Amino acid sequence: MRKSEIINKLSEDHNISLDVAKKLVEEVLSWIVQKTAEEGRVEIRGFGVFKLKRRNGRFTKNPKTGIEMYIEDRYLISFKPSKKLLKKLNEEI
CATH class of the missing domain: 1.10.287 (Helix Hairpins)
Known part of the structure; x- marks a missing residue:
């Protein structure tokens, strides 16, 4: 949707x-x-939790060129569904 x-x-x-x-x-x-x-956290009861996660910087290689580069620290948002939401989803399957 x-x-x-x-x-x-x-x-x-x-x-x-x-x-x-x-x-x-x-x-x-x-x-x-x-x-x-x-x-860093938003909880919506009966739906789930949005949580901010920090990812540390790291070195990685470009697979195409083989050049090594550094990826900066960054933040990601994760979502953990509530038990109520998971139960509802699993009932409909």
């Missing part, structure tokens, strides 16, 4: 305009990104 499909479904189900639905979805996603960056 894409973001546009979420916006359309929200608009249909709650009888709101597409503009309002788009602003709501954008605001929620923006808030999740902002809070994850600030606090």
